[in-house]
Amino acid sequence: MAVEQTLSIIKPDGVEKNVIGECFRRFEKGGLKIIATKMVHLDQAKAEGFYAVHKERPFFASLVKFMTRGPVVISVLEGENAIQKNRDIMGATNPAEAAEGTIRKDFASNIEENTAHGSDGPDTAKFEIGYFFDAGEIHSR
Ligand code: IDP
Numbered sequence: 001m002a003v004e005q006t007l008s009i010i011k012p013d014g015v016e017k018n019v020i021g022e023c024f025r026r027f028e029k030g031g032l033k034i035i036a037t038k039m040v041h042l043d044q045a046k047a048e049g050f051y052a053v054h055k056e057r058p059f060f061a062s063l064v065k066f067m068t069r070g071p072v073v074i075s076v077l078e079g080e081n082a083i084q085k086n087r088d089i090m091g092a093t094n095p096a097e098a099a100e101g102t103i104r105k106d107f108a109s110n111i112e113e114n115t116a117h118g119s120d121g122p123d124t125a126k127f128e129i130g131y132f133f134d135a136g137e138i139h140s141r
């Protein structure tokens with residue numbers, strides 16, 4: 001299994017619920033390393049660009065409004081099989097379907113305000129990491 005990097009976002013609802021540390025603890029306990037992190041308040045253009053793949057979906061405008069309502073914590077996570085591992089730690093998109101002990105099961109309010117984002121594959125991870133971080137801000141170790 002290869003060492004991978006993936007993009008994580010603790011969404012505005014997660015920051016509001018004050019569970020940044022709890023999410024970080026779960027990443028680290030799950031074998032992932034935080035190799036870059038920052039708190040950012042996304043503006044509309046930045047959020048729209050990030051979710052451009054969803055621009056035709058009915059929930060796009062609402063999603064962008066949610067993602068820009070307060071600060072988020074954006075991180076790069078590194079580890080063996082990091083992309084899938086992060087998605088396992090987050091749980092299913094819809095918290096009603098998320099497994100016990102996952103971030104979304106424990107903290108998400110609904111399918112939109114679902115506390116965490118994680119890249120869904122190697123190409124997406126590469127795009128998403130580059131969308132938020134310069135190479136010099138990432139500390140692989
Ligand atoms: P993912 O975050 O689990 O990869 P995606 O299908 O890529 O899920 O959707 C991106 C984000 O869009 C979700 O995390 C969630 O915030 C929002 N979203 C997805 N499906 C719905 C929906 O049916 N209604 C409202 N928001 C949604």
Ligand code: MG
Pocket residue numbers: 118120
């Ligand atoms: Mg996705």
